[in-house]
Amino acid sequence: MSQTIATPPTVRLDSDVIGKPVNRPEGPAKVSGAAKYAAEFGVTGSLWYGYVVSSPITKGKITKIHADEVLAIPGVQKIFSHENVPSLAWFDRSYKDEVAPGGSPFRPLHEPEIMFSQQPVALVVADTFELARYAASVLRIEYDVEEFNTDMEAVGAKSFDAPKGKTGFLPPPKPKGDMEAAYAEAPHKVTGKYTHEAQHHNPMEMFGTTIDWLGDGKKMKIYDKTQGSGNVQQYIAKVFGLSTKEARVISKFTGGGFGAGLRPQYQVFLAVLAALELEHSIRVVMNRSQMFSMGHRAHTVQDIRLAADDQGYLQAMEHKALAETSQFEDATETVVNWSGIMYNVPNSQFDYQLTRIDVNTPADMRAPGAATGNFAIESAIDELSYKAGVDPMDFRLLNYTYSDPVVDKPFSSKRLNDCYHEGAARFGWEQRNPEPRSMRDENGLLVGWGVAAGCWDASMQKAEAKASLAADGRLTVTSATNDQGAGTYVIMTQMAAQTLGLPMAQVTFELGDTEMPAAPIQGGSWTANSVGAAVQNACQELGKKLLKLAQKMDDSPLTGVDFEDAQFADGHIRANEDISRTVAIRDILAASGEAKIEADGKAGPNPINMLKYSMHSHNAAFVEVKVDEDLGTVHVTRVVNAVAAGRIMNPKTARSQILGGTVWGISMALMEEAYLNNDLGRYVNHNYAEYHVPVNADIHKIDVIFVEEEDDIASPIGVKGVGEIGMLGVAAAICNAVYHATGKRIRELPLTIDKLL
Template sequence: MSMKNDYFGKPINRVDGYAKVTGEAKYAAEFNAPNLLYGYIINSTITKGEIKTIRTEKATALAGVVKVFTYKNRKNTAWLDLKYADMDAPPGIPFKPLHDKKIRYNSQPIGLVVAESFELARYAATLVEIDYDTEDHHTDLMANLDAARKPKKGLASFFKPGPPKPKGNADEVFESSAFKASGKFIHGMEHHNPMEMFSSTVMYEEGGKLTIYDKTQGAVNSQLYVANVFGKSFKNVRVISPYVGGAFGSALRPQHQLFLAVMASLDLKRSVRVSMNRHQMFSFGHRPYTVQDTHFGADRAGKIQSLNHTAIGETSRFEDYSETVVNWANMIYPSANVSLDYKLVPLDVASPMDMRAPGGVTGLHAIECTIDELAFAAKIDPIEFRMINYSDHDDSSGKPYSSKDLKECFRQGSESFGWHKRNPEPRSMKRDGKLVGWGMAVGLWDANHLPARAECLLRADGKLIVSSATADIGTGTYTVMAQIAADGMGMSIDNVEFQLGDTKMPFAPIQGGSFTAASVGMAVKAACLGLQGKLLKQAKKLKPEMFKGTTTDDVEFANDSIRIKGTTDQVLSLSAIVAATGQKEIKSRNTGFPRVLKQRKYVRCAHSAVFVEVEVDEDFGLVKVTRMLNVVAAGKIINPKTARSQILGGMVWGISKALREETIMDHRFGRIMNSSLAEYHIPVNADINKLEVIFVEENDTIVNDLQIKGIGEIGIVGVAPAIANAIFHATGKRINNLPITLDQLMA
């Protein structure tokens, strides 16, 4: 059976766009219930120690305050010493809110006030009096590097493999190399700040059944967490999350507002909503503070012969959160001598967590800046240097790439950007009294595919309802899945509705890692094929004279009908087939499996080449990114419009990472000092100028039948190093600490 591609590759408008711009789309904190109660979280004001006394009498004396929960009066939970309470849990013991009187990090949730209004709960929280016994804390990574150790192994190691074994003698060959480049790179802590803050609205039903509206990147993951932690049957826990107002990894793991809302709802046998404010959005995971050292060497021809890359990141005392930071260099650049090392330092902080392109955006900054420095030392153009060291296989594994059109990214990018006009000498280009710099860098990200399920349901009125319990965090999942389904069934997209974010729907993994389009897309395709088979079977019964003796190879689905290939008159509408059965619908639920046996012989990645122009005002140390071009090779592009938006979002965030974004902690108190959008700096409209995106289409039959790769992360990974390289070209100053601030430029 063939699939007519009328929508694949077309810039279709977002099908959920109208709902979002009109306010029709409802988020976790916007679902209501009769007699709904509101919870407000109390956070610790110390970093390490124990609660000595906690007095709630003043709060509970207020009319309308229902209960104040602390470690003293919360009901026991199942927990069962679970090491993995959710799909994204790192090795260790997950944080347990209100579990005991111990304080493990600053702003840890230690209480919940539940009242008849949010405002009352918030005020009552200020009346709770707490005394602490404090202990010495350690939150400064740079002051505790001597405590670095290897990460513990766990389930997360499957997606975040440790460094490969060393080969050759990287140190010795580096020392004898004709050209050398070294650097120390420091990345500050960063916090996710999506527009929608975390909230869970728990609807309590008689008998303890729960319907939960949660901000999550995986409804199934929140269901798994609640069922495991509270010892409930999965059928009695339904999680719904139709819209997510941004997440970037922060909603991969269930956050503590979900635990607190469910705890309160079960205890009080009432519906409860718990929402965080912006300050409380800094009370859980973050991109970890990381320090890296690189030592790369090349021979006189510019061929890399030594790669040495080490990284040390922070983690909490109770979990070993790790990232893939140092593995990328030998994936891009072949070398016979490689030494890679990654370690962790446990500190008195909340567990770090995935943030867009975790590990990759950190490691590639160090790698691509060191490569730029090496090319400069060898007096070779940065693109030419990368071409000298180009490889169609991953040197660290010895496997070929399923596809890699990075050369074409270089060609189209350099031509469009005008790279040939670049004067290679630092400080040689000026405009209107400002220094001008041009820099570039390579990006790389995995193209994974996980099993997922989807259902296609065709109604007698000709409407196709497609569903999967995946999420749409703003990436365009609603739209691209509707496109795949419309093509899969040969139907008008106006007659197709894609539904997601409900645990009653077929299973889907968490939305992260840039694998949703491939994983859920292949499940939708499988469900379409399953439905096609059922419709053909019914068509033979309804019109035996037309479809007698036909096989799946003899028919095609187009124009909301099934027809014999090569004819225009032997056509039967799909709605007529459903109606003739006497049923309201025909449906098929199927799984999209990755091609494990075929894929294991290859490395599957998306690639990019980022070109940046900056202007630097030396008097004030101000940097302006005047234009940027991101050229991306990521298989086939389902929807160029939504895909472009994804890449643009990554480019803006790359500017933020390079020049603006940093969580500041006062280590004397172990407390974050800029936990608001007033002091946590991110780019505004005035910071964003000309951004361009080019897609280089690849033919890749290995990744999946749709030939698609994820693009959520590839848009950001190469941006920060390209900006840093452009700043070096403009000023002659190599600044490796992110963000690059005016004081560093003026020093």
Template sequence: MSQTIATPPTVRLDTDVIGRPVSRPEGPAKVSGAAKYAAEFSVTGPLWYGYIVSSPIAKGKITKIYADEVLAIPGVQQVFSHENVPSLAWFDRSYKDQVAPGGSPFRPLHEPEIQFSQQPVAMVVAETFELARYAASVLRIEYDVDEFNTDLKAAASKSFDAPKGKTGFLPPPKPKGDMDAAYADAPHKVSGEYTHRAQMANPMEMFGTTIDWLGDGKKMKIYDKTQGAPNVQQYLTKIFGLSKEEARIISRFTGGGFGAGLRPQYQVFMAVLAALELEHSIRVVMDRSQMFSMGHRPHTIQNLRLAADDKGHLQALEHTALAETSQFEEETETVVNWSGIMYNSPNSKFDYQLTRIDVNTPADMRAPGAATGSFAIESAIDEMAYAAGVDPLDFRLLNYTYEDPTENKPFSSKRLDACYHEGAARFGWEQRTPEPRSMRDGNMLVGWGMAAGCWDASTQKAAAKAILHADGTLVVNSATNDQGAGTYVIMTQVAAQTLGLPMAQVKFNLGDTEFPEAPIQGGSWTANSVGTAVQNACQEVGKKLLKLAQDMDDSPLKGVDFEDVQFANGCLRANEDVSRSVAITDILAASGEAKIEADGKAGPNPANLLKYSMHSHNAVFVEVKVDEDLGTVHVTRVVDAVAAGRILNPKTARSQVLGGVVWGISMALMEEAYLNNDLGRYVNHNYAEYHIPVNADIKKIDVIFVEEEDHIASAIGVKGVGEVGMLGVAAAICNAVYHATGKRVRELPLTIDKLL
């Protein structure tokens, strides 16, 4: 049975707004081309262009740059490299940049040493894009080449424990019981190695920056492709010694990020560098191949051992992982912990190791760590279920956790069991025959597989400002981001609902550092963090409105407390007698106020963090059809049942889950950044050879939102859906392929050669 501890507080909300599948207000601008992205903004004067030059070697040192040859070309303004940057930008190796994820990121053009292939080594600035690109192509650079290693397995012997206290990283759970003895004594056991190579976020919009040089000291308007404008501002002000007024960051629209935009990428540094030196407006955009040089989901090797008794109860669970990191950072992910949260075993052991290779630092990528860990544990659980002779769904229910075994805390809410039951019913799981190769459709082998996942439900510090105008229109501002998740529409819904206004009278603005600060958009925390700040700001406006209403002559609301009023249909009225009502516009007109402003903030509740384990959950059911002769795999049907707290907008939330499922299909069957270890370079660094799904690859996807509200995880009952919808999809596909073919594949992507 499910466990729901959270109790909703008293909040006046109009259910006609929240929970409706409302379309995005910015949608028409996006489809018509009116929405401007970072590399599309106009500037006040002439615009020059920077083109980045990337290293052709994986490790070594620059010995000579023939910049004079390029500077002699008419229209070329400057060649930036390590030779002229140190006097312009402040760098300190001991300084840890306070950027997300935490660490000390690679510093472009800082020194002649080459630390990874495609490292930016220079930038040519010219009066036109075509000239900058041509000049960059003929810039001669000489290198001394050093020996390098980009092979994770070859570096495994030098692995080390991931550093504790690393931002965003939870150390592996402590061991329980006697894992080795329990494994040895159990009647049913499985063990295996599960691998996926590096995967790239590769959003459609390439990383770019347009700088409008305003000519007032060092004042700049910086349009950047990012998942967090305040994060970029913090980075630039520290590196270049700028004030916030000198570095205003604007990011109104982001054409996908998936984690790649959590950190400021190197093009924004190089654009600001050039603008400050040349005192001119600059635009710098990465090309597609350079998008493969800025971080990736790390190549990871996982090992699991599971053992169960005769009835299918887990007796032993061991999950270890080895992941890559760069030579200059210790990038970490939470990979193995999810196994201990999801499954109850009296004997367990976990370990997470890193090893250094000569690549750029891996980066957070949608559901970082969890997408990796869920593939391994959910594949191994399927194998364990077969070994114990138990249906994979029944096996998961047998080993269900009603509290978090890794932290010995109750869940703030958990309806994964409902995800299992509702997903199975929608999919028709009861019609499955368990034997591999037992289901067919003509010459196609049919397989049904399932898996599950969980993701942190966390709240970050966020702020918003609400401004109610005398004509009844409401403007709400926050420096948050929208990379496509639907932030514009759900924040408009929260604001409209809180003050009882039609959505047409509410405008939500984001992506500008002149607005109240908000966290980067990542971790599935935007809806609950910024949404709570928006609600709080609007409630503060409401309190001011009530005071003004009570100052009116013959006010029907005299003596009514704020807790006893509601906002609906543009009016403020008493709960017990809705005829005691005043129109919001009448309140403002009587007061003589042109507008009412209020700020709202949100943040984590420390007491709840200590008491509860907070997660979203999902269960995925997949049908595949495998051509018996050719070995091609077709994902023909997916049901993804998600419990993610209160769903603010089922239309945009469903879109998020659809995207997650598509990415899970891509992770399972297509994605692999092929690293040639002889060159130390990703050789398929383009859309033509880095395979991702197209429309023809995607068939029926059914999304279920299990009813759930969690006011412990967040004040507005939301958990977040951005990451969790992807979890388990890759494992469910692999499990379905086993059911279809009888062959286990433990290495992603699951390509034809692995089935033949």
């Protein structure tokens, strides 16, 4: 187990640049086009292009590939398929170390069998992208078609228990008390089925890989769109039997991932495969339609039963979920557990099951599992509050818990009650008329106000960083972490500058290269606390070296000063007890004669704290909707999202994260649905035109509140993370507001016009 270095009292995280709304240093590069993404890097020599051929059938077998017809086209270099691939790569499908679900991890072009629609069946490589695309379009492939079933609810009776211990999946909480008896005896009850269809990530940047073939054995630079360069390197090295020196993976900028980039996608496999065989630089990029073939938020059906007494106290809770997975992998999500964490109920039971259907494996998608379970439980809680005659916010406060009922541990911190109060005050909740259909605006539109809460893990992962101070006083800090737009560049620069007391202009943070110190994939809201702590530790170790060098200077004013009694500020090291005893950091290096000074830092979860506490972020979302009862249209006109997520390193980038999560909550509630035609066995709206997401006209006023929260138990720097928490509560609050406006409960997402008319 890793050991986390404690924060010395001289590092004041609440002063100077930490906690300030500092601009992103990479911002100008992004808006000017100077920032390069995976499919934009140049290569050594010429570049060939690969284009993926996708299966038009859902289930069956390839019987013949007419490759010779296409290979005769001038400029077509190679067609890869199951017929010529197995000798090139190690296809141990039992390999479990990659970030993938349990079962048999999918290997492209491994066999002639087709297991899902749009499965990659060939890669055409040509001199130009246009030629590769054309050649792929005329490649004839013959299939034997088999019967398939993509209707999860139709085969639900054949479901099986979810496997335990797979990639972070937590088994449902153990039952407590006598749920059936308590439910039967309670005066106020709710029974409901809550459903959402599959949802797809759809980041702006499509998944792509550029391989720079360096011509030294099998040495390559692999520029990949990913949320973790180290994860891709591990995958490539294992599957193809390469060393880490041969497979260097670089990901400097990621144009959105939302969980889709947590596991290596098939284009990187195909690009490496082609580069190794052809010994040439290769680029492979998915098209938008193919982005619907590499994972999605699972179609899930949830059944909830809730009961309360006449005072509004919860007496019974049952939460069951049925989700889809593929025929070859066991994709699981922690869906029902959040209900047990959020509310203190004496009698409860939970269940989670999977159904195998003929689709590709679902994938993690922002707030995986929690976004699904939260929509259901927060909708049901709201409905029960009406039946009990208690204000929806007061009902939640009435059933508030200060400890985690699932694991019977205290929370490391929990200021959800302050989220309720501060959010309600900002929103004007006290002016709400509780009766459904009682509020209208000046144009006669029905007005509804709704509230819901959310909860997400505050977890840490092992991370490393390196700090290097040059003789000119410039500090460079590196870590192989990722930035998919969350603000990693700026908050790590802030952390480094603060720890060593340097101006931000003198600090550079670099990331996304497997030659840098190892870092976890960017997901789970753990980057800020994990990598941030490693950066702080690296800079502290560098600070210790600087202090020792300063004490070797002639007539050093810092002689006898311990590191814990020194402060780093304004480019100087000073003694706490007498700040006139000071030495400029630049002078220390000049006196030492060193060209640069370097230090490494590591961080990781505290195993003792993990045993003693339950660690989570929380939020409360307040929503106003306006509904045209003649047309059935719903507009979200106001949102207040109050968040308690520990120390906020940069309120500007953190606010952007919450804004993005809130927008996605609106999108989940009102728009997002991948329509799976069960007669065809494929998603039929696999494009931006028909898979609906919000545009500017759909988004109105969003107010973000960060509730002050101190939590040095969750992480040594007090950070919990904001990537996921901002999405939670929003979809349920919208549904609750629609009920308040119309008197109609909607339990199936998205909440479209037909469900209201």
